[in-house]
Structure formats: structure tokens, C-alpha cells
Amino acid sequence: MSSAVDPAPIDRDPGLQPERTALAWRRTLLAAVVTDLLIWRGWLVSLNRDHKAATGLVDLDFSAHSIGLGICAAMACVVTLVLVAAAALRIRLLHSSHERHGDDLASPAWLPALCAGSVVALAATAMAAIVLGLPAGL
Amino acid sequence: MREPAWRRTGSTPDYRFSLANERTFLAWIRTALALLAGAVALDQLAPEFAPGVLRVLLCMALAGIGAVLAIVSYRRWSAQEQAMRHNRELPHSWMMMGMSVVVSAAALVFAVLILLRP
Numbered sequence: 039m040s041s042a043v044d045p046a047p048i049d050r051d052p053g054l055q056p057e058r059t060a061l062a063w064r065r066t067l068l069a070a071v072v073t074d075l076l077i078w079r080g081w082l083v084s085l086n087r088d089h090k091a092a093t094g095l096v097d098l099d100f101s102a103h104s105i106g107l108g109i110c111a112a113m114a115c116v117v118t119l120v121l122v123a124a125a126a127l128r129i130r131l132l133h134s135s136h137e138r139h140g141d142d143l144a145s146p147a148w149l150p151a152l153c154a155g156s157v158v159a160l161a162a163t164a165m166a167a168i169v170l171g172l173p174a175g176l
Numbered sequence: 177m178r179e180p181a182w183r184r185t186g187s188t189p190d191y192r193f194s195l196a197n198e199r200t201f202l203a204w205i206r207t208a209l210a211l212l213a214g215a216v217a218l219d220q221l222a223p224e225f226a227p228g229v230l231r232v233l234l235c236m237a238l239a240g241i242g243a244v245l246a247i248v249s250y251r252r253w254s255a256q257e258q259a260m261r262h263n264r265e266l267p268h269s270w271m272m273m274g275m276s277v278v279v280s281a282a283a284l285v286f287a288v289l290i291l292l293r294p
Contacts, residue, residue: 062202069209073213076217144198146190148179148254151250154263158243158246159288160209161246162243167219168215168232168239
């Protein structure tokens, strides 16, 4: 094929594939943050309940639910940081390999694996938060 | 980190196909995350829509499906990557049908719960 028909992908990718892939990673992060915020909200609601139950600031006693939900919130935070790091690395790889040769753009297999694993961890955290939040609705 | 053995077999496909496969994987991951967010939101923001234990069970089921979907979407990504390396037909996946059934069933259950709500 002549170069006029098939221009080198290094100059310009007509489909803007790396950009679209980078944006897909950013969208995925946003979806993860929504789940996070909801888990954190559950913890804050539980802390607020403890606070109302306490007679004064001094004898504010954290209930087991608040402590458990606090651990869930911390877990959700760690999972999100892992996802942020994975997305940041992937976006950097996409941009740097595109500038160099535009050929080794495919993701290393451990990145999707890490991403799927993080979502499973977030699911476990969400399930724990749902169980711990039970007395709130009763 | 070590790459899986299949990464050393066959030939590297056109990077655009690999990137499209990656975006499809991410779209499924977002679906899984939406199920998780839906499960937690339903539990926290709609406490009256079902009795306590039933609500928790339904939300747990949604979150569990989210976890399974994340694992299945990685396996699908890897299977399609392997098929492309060997120039084979892309493997058939039950994911779309499975998710259609899950979403329809969830909609039906929630519709019944809303109708039966005192």
C-alpha cells in the first residue's frame, strides 16, 4: 500500500484511539468515585447517629457499626487510590508509546486484571457496608 | 509484573483492535461499578422500599452480580485478545444475554416491590 492511502499511525490516528481509551479510563474512575461517595456517606450517617445518641461530646462512644463502616470507607478509599494509580499509569503509557512508535499501545495484561480485582474488592466493601447499615433502616 | 503465557503466542494484533477491546472491557467494568453504586444507593437512600432483611438481600445480590461481572469482563477481554493474536473468530460470550436477564429480573422485582408497598 502506498503511504498516501495508508498514512503512518504515528502522525495522526484517524480514530483518535489512544485519546478515546484514555477517556474511557477517566469515565471508569468517575463511576468508582460515585460508589465511594455512597459508602462514605453511610459512614457519616452512622457517625451522626452516634453523636445524637451521646449525652455530651466527652462521652461520645463510637458504635461497632460506625467503626465497621469506617473500615469500609477506608477500604473504598484504598481501592479508589489503586484505580487512580492504574488509570494514571495507563494514560501515561498510551501517550508515551503513541509518541514513540504507536505500536506497543496494547495494555499489559496485569492492568485490566488489577482493575477487575479492585472492582471485586469494592464489591466486597459495598456488601459489608450494606450489612453494617442494616439497623439504620429498621 | 509477569505477562501471561498467551501474550507470547501468535502475533500482535493491530493496536486499534486491542484498544477497542480495552474500551469494551472498561465499559463492562463501568456497568459493574454502576451495579455496586446502585446497590449501595438503594440501601441508603430508599430504606422504605422493602423490609430490612429483604432489602439487604436484594442489594447484596446486586453487589454480588457486580463482582462476578468484573471477573467475567476480564476473562472476556483476555479471550478476545487471544483470539485476535491467533486470527481466530472472536469467542461468543453470554455476558450480554446474562446482563439483559439480570437487568430485566431486577426491574421486575423492583416493580413488584413498589406496587406492593404499603
